[in-house]
Amino acid sequence: MAKGVLEPMTAPFGATPSQPRLDLGAVIDERPRLLNIAYRLLGSLSEAEDAVQEAYARWFAMSQQQRDAIESPGAWLNTVTSRICLNVLSSARSRRETYVGEWIPEPLPRVSERYSTGSGDVTIDPADRITLDESISMALLVVLESMTPAERVSFVLHDVFRFPFAEVADIVGRSPAACRQLATSARRRIHVEKSASTSPTQRAKIVRDFKLAWEAKDIAALVGLLDPGSTANTDGGGLVTAVLEPTNGARQIARGCVTFALQAPGLEILERTVNGQPGLIARRDDLTVAVMAFDVVDDRVQEIWTVLNPEKLRPWRSR
Numbered sequence: 001m002a003k004g005v006l007e008p009m010t011a012p013f014g015a016t017p018s019q020p021r022l023d024l025g026a027v028i029d030e031r032p033r034l035l036n037i038a039y040r041l042l043g044s045l046s047e048a049e050d051a052v053q054e055a056y057a058r059w060f061a062m063s064q065q066q067r068d069a070i071e072s073p074g075a076w077l078n079t080v081t082s083r084i085c086l087n088v089l090s091s092a093r094s095r096r097e098t099y100v101g102e103w104i105p106e107p108l109p110r111v112s113e114r115y116s117t118g119s120g121d122v123t124i125d126p127a128d129r130i131t132l133d134e135s136i137s138m139a140l141l142v143v144l145e146s147m148t149p150a151e152r153v154s155f156v157l158h159d160v161f162r163f164p165f166a167e168v169a170d171i172v173g174r175s176p177a178a179c180r181q182l183a184t185s186a187r188r189r190i191h192v193e194k195s196a197s198t199s200p201t202q203r204a205k206i207v208r209d210f211k212l213a214w215e216a217k218d219i220a221a222l223v224g225l226l227d228p229g230s231t232a233n234t235d236g237g238g239l240v241t242a243v244l245e246p247t248n249g250a251r252q253i254a255r256g257c258v259t260f261a262l263q264a265p266g267l268e269i270l271e272r273t274v275n276g277q278p279g280l281i282a283r284r285d286d287l288t289v290a291v292m293a294f295d296v297v298d299d300r301v302q303e304i305w306t307v308l309n310p311e312k313l314r315p316w317r318s319r
Contacts (some may be wrong), residue, residue: 003185004005005227026073027073027226028072030078031052031056031079032066033074034052034055034078034081035043035048035049035052036130037078037082037157038051038084039108039136040135040141041082041085041086041087041089041132041146041156042085042089042156043091043145044105044106044312045108045130045315046311047105047291049063050297051085051088055077055081056077059073059077060078075167075296076187077101079167079170079171085153086149086153086172087169089149089152089153090149090201090275091102096101098239099187099238099244100238100244101233101242101243101244102143102234102235103235103237104138104142104233104234104312105142105145105317106307106311106312107131107274107275107279107293107307107312108275108276108315109272109273109282109315109316110132110272110273122133130175132275135156135160135262136275137275137277138293139295139303140272141190142214142305143243143276144256146189147186149171150179150182151182151186152186152188153168153171153172153235154168154172154179154182154183155183155187155190157171157240159183159186160163164176165179165183168183198297202299203277203278204271204278206281206294206300207217207279207294207301208224208271208278210280210301211269212267213225214257215261215269217258217261219251221251222250222253222254222257223251223254224260225300226250226254226300226301227250227297227298227300227301227302228246228249230248230250230253230300230302230303231247231248231302232247232253232304232306233246233303233304233306234247234306234308234309235308235309235312237306237308237309240289240308240309242308243256264289266284267282267289268282268286269282269283269286270282272291274291274292274293275293277293277294279291279292279294280292280294281316287317288316288317289309290306290308291306291307291313292304292307293307
């Protein structure tokens with residue numbers, strides 16, 4: 001990843017006092033933006049959906065008189081959703097300390113396709129779509145996981161969604177100056193590599209070559225595609241067999257990939273977009289059993305994140 005600051009997505013939403021109050025339909029229409037904010041704050045689609053649902057539950061639990069007194073329902077929903085996420089992040093730190101193996105953010109597929117729920121395949125609701133841009137890449141989400149909850153909220157709301165520090169301060173419960181320092185600290189942790197030598201086309205080619213070498217069980221070819229100091233992380237959540245510690249080194253990772261393929265006959269490897277970047281999925285018996293995201297730097301795979309935890313593969317079940 002290249003050191004740099006993310007370009008802001010859009011200006012913050014919320015009506016000014018001179019704007020008309022949002023009607024019910026407009027309140028519901030805030031859901032996509034709330035979901036985008038919550039996913040970036042939490043790194044989990046299921047937790048993001050719960051946070052947004054809770055914010056709406058609080059909105060509709062108020063009396064009509066209380067709702068009418070709110071100048072900007074959109075801004076209110078954003079504040080409440082962000083505060084819920086902040087609380088979830090604080091509790092998640094302790095939960096993830098007891099998580100079995102590595103915890104990897106929940107991977108997202110390209111939208112406008114289909115996924116399976118318990119009752120069958122359904123089309124993804126446009127209201128539930130996450131915008132896939134560089135602020136959603138697996139590499140960045142992993143860095144965000146290393147931040148304190150206050151750092152993460154300050155950075156995401158200000159640098160990604162362009163909220164003024166005064167609004168961020170109201171959510172985080174600190175002064176605007178303190179939130180500015182938190183966002184600055186967060187930026188120091190971010191190393192988003194935009195190397196000109198690894199264009200999107202070249203990145204996709206490297207991932208495709210990795211797929212072909214993996215299918216051929218060609219250890220030498222895999223080693224050639226991996227950075228000598230590369231790392232592979234696997235998330236099984238204690239629900240499926242997975243390597244509990246990161247695997248370091250090109251040869252060790254290549255051997256692990258081949259071993260995985262040998263132990264799973266009939267495995268089908270497919271190219272897919274994972275969090276807006278070229279990635280791979282593994283399917284067996286028409287079921288997605290693994291999603292792989294890659295960080296490619298200087299034309300070599302530097303990091304691999306493999307999610308095996310079935311609870312995190314819900315949006316991928318029919319892909």
